Each structure stands twice: as structure tokens, then as C-alpha cells.
Amino acid sequence: MNNEIKTLTISNYNKFQCIADKCKYTCCDGWDIGIDNDTYDKWKGDKAYDILENIKITECGNKKSFCVKKETKERCPFLDIKGLCDIVKSYGEEYLSSTCRIFPRIENDFFDRKELTLSCACPMVVDIIGDNDSEVNITSEVSSDLIELKIRDTIVSIIKEEGFLLEDKLIICYEMLLNEYEDIYDEFLKKYKNIQYINERIKDYSEINLNIYDGLEEINNLFLDVVENYRGVSILKTLLEDISIFAENANIEVLANQWDKFKKIFDNKAGKLLKSCILSKIYSSCVCEDIEEMIQAYEMIIIEYLLVRYAVFLRYSSNRNNDIVIQDVKDYIVAFSRIIGNNTEAMIEFFEDGFEDSILELGYLYFIALF
Numbered sequence: 001m002n003n004e005i006k007t008l009t010i011s012n013y014n015k016f017q018c019i020a021d022k023c024k025y026t027c028c029d030g031w032d033i034g035i036d037n038d039t040y041d042k043w044k045g046d047k048a049y050d051i052l053e054n055i056k057i058t059e060c061g062n063k064k065s066f067c068v069k070k071e072t073k074e075r076c077p078f079l080d081i082k083g084l085c086d087i088v089k090s091y092g093e094e095y096l097s098s099t100c101r102i103f104p105r106i107e108n109d110f111f112d113r114k115e116l117t118l119s120c121a122c123p124m125v126v127d128i129i130g131d132n133d134s135e136v137n138i139t140s141e142v143s144s145d146l147i148e149l150k151i152r153d154t155i156v157s158i159i160k161e162e163g164f165l166l167e168d169k170l171i172i173c174y175e176m177l178l179n180e181y182e183d184i185y186d187e188f189l190k191k192y193k194n195i196q197y198i199n200e201r202i203k204d205y206s207e208i209n210l211n212i213y214d215g216l217e218e219i220n221n222l223f224l225d226v227v228e229n230y231r232g233v234s235i236l237k238t239l240l241e242d243i244s245i246f247a248e249n250a251n252i253e254v255l256a257n258q259w260d261k262f263k264k265i266f267d268n269k270a271g272k273l274l275k276s277c278i279l280s281k282i283y284s285s286c287v288c289e290d291i292e293e294m295i296q297a298y299e300m301i302i303i304e305y306l307l308v309r310y311a312v313f314l315r316y317s318s319n320r321n322n323d324i325v326i327q328d329v330k331d332y333i334v335a336f337s338r339i340i341g342n343n344t345e346a347m348i349e350f351f352e353d354g355f356e357d358s359i360l361e362l363g364y365l366y367f368i369a370l371f
């Protein structure tokens, strides 16, 4: 029996290079930075007091967790005024915690393979994805018997399908995940690999009468709720604050008049980039054995897409020239990857508080996605 573990990488994985102090969205600012137990023990054993004095310990029962001592909104205390890391300068890159050493690389281990992908929370990754003309793939795709990878492959094949709107494909995949929640099996997945079936389902959705005013109002409220704790964060302020004020004072009727024209321009200019980033996220995060976790991971990808699109719409509507700048799209992809994708636990809590369930109803998603 061949027990060799294959290492598979996402397209252009090796092109990533951190630009450190030249990065305008440094990963050392604007979110919590966790420290793994092994790294903490190593620092403690080495009596690295200059590091330890900046580490916060949280105790929950017998379990201790560690993170960098700072408010979520603040810069990492190890970041110097030039944007370089004091730990790297004093001890070398190997001394970093695994989060800091690995980001934005993501490693998923399966019994027969290791998959290496990249996070869109890093602007360099989004640039690499945006510069790449070919479709995002995991290199030398090897079929697997694992149900989670079969489900992921079915989602990927639907998203890659040409001739449908991205939002329609996103909703169809969500429907697939919800439908046979308890019992996803090969025959069921085959149904969703049939283009004719996808076509019929999308046609069914298009016949549902959705109210554009209600849909816009709901996504406007969702946007404001999700960004509430982030719009003042220094690194995200220029991206979020002015459009949040615009959203607070939004005239839904005026916005509704601009929506269809915006969607066409958005699909033309940013559709390919968004599709590639979504594929990248699906490869990285739709890999859970537990179907409930798989649904949650996929749901985050849909919400990220909808809020990136809505943030760009707010910028488009608040600018007099009514145009879309691709750099804005990239910046919002980075921002919402951090606010939602890298913050899944907080988002799950947010949905449980607001919707009484971490898994959103299909009807709610098409209400805010397909108007």
C-alpha cells in the first residue's frame, strides 16, 4: 500500500512574498493575534521576558489561551515605527508564533494529502489572484474518497461553470449543502454536477418575485451591523467610515435606481476577480468533515461576497463619476476576508444573536443576494 502524502498547492502559491513595511494593510494591525501553546512554552522556557510581557493569558476552566496584549483595534506592540517586527529583528523569523510565521499561507492536512493555499486577507494574495489569467486550481487535482472533498469539488465545479451569474451559483451550492444536510452521498452530488439541473434551479429562482427595496434595505442594515466594530479601526477607516456614513443616510429609492446598472458594471469589471477569490476561499475553507461546519464556512464566503459587492456599490453611488475602481474591489476583499472569513466564531455568534441560528435560511440568503 502506498502511504505517500502528496502535497498539493493552489495556483501561484509560490509567487507569494510578504512586502512587510511596504504593506498598507499589514496583518499586524486591526485584529486579534493568537499565540499557539508550543510557541508560548518556548518563549517561557527561553525566558524571553521582552516578548512575554506583551502576551495576554486567558483562562477558561483548565484551558489557557494566549494572545498579543492589545485591543483588537490596535497595532501589534511588536511592530516598530517602520512597520517591521521586533521579534523577527531580535530573534529571527523562526521565533514567531505559528499564526505570524504562516500567514497568509493555509495548510489543510488529510490522510493522503496536504493542501497549501493562501488567504485573501493579505493584499499581496489578492494581487496575485487578480494578475492571474487562468482559473484558480489546486495543482494536479487528485480525486479523493473523502466526502468533504467530494462536496468541495462539486461546489468548485458549479462555481467554475460559465454562463450563470456568480450569485446564482453561490446560492445553488448553498441549497445543495442545506438540502441533504444529514446525508450527502455520491448520487446526490451527481445531480448538482448536471448543468441541466443547475439551469432549471436557477430558472426557478429567477421566477421568485423579490422586492429590490426590501433586499437593499436588509443588506444595508447587515453591512452597518457587520462593520460597526471595524469602521473606526485605523487600518480600515478610510475604506469603511465614509461609506458607512453614506449607508446610514441612504435613500433606498435612489439606490434602487442605480442598482441594475451597477451590477452590470460590477460583473464586467470585477466578476472574474471575485470568482477567483471565491474559488480560492472554497479550496481553503470548505474542507470540514462536519457538514454543519462546512455549511458555516461556505455561508461566510457568501456573506463576504455580498458585503464586498455592497461596499463597492456604496462607493460607486457616493462617487459622482459612478465608476468602479478595481483597487477598491481588492481592498474590500481584504477587509471582509479579515472581518468575516478570519473571524468565523464572532460571525457565528452574531448570526445566533440576530437570527437564532448560525446557519442562515436559504430564503434569507436569496432575499439579500438575488434582488
Ligand code: SF4
Pocket: 017, 018, 019, 020, 023, 024, 025, 026, 027, 028, 103, 104, 121, 122, 123, 124
Ligand atoms: S498582509 Fe501580507 S503582505 Fe502585508 S504584512 Fe501581512 S503577510 Fe505581508
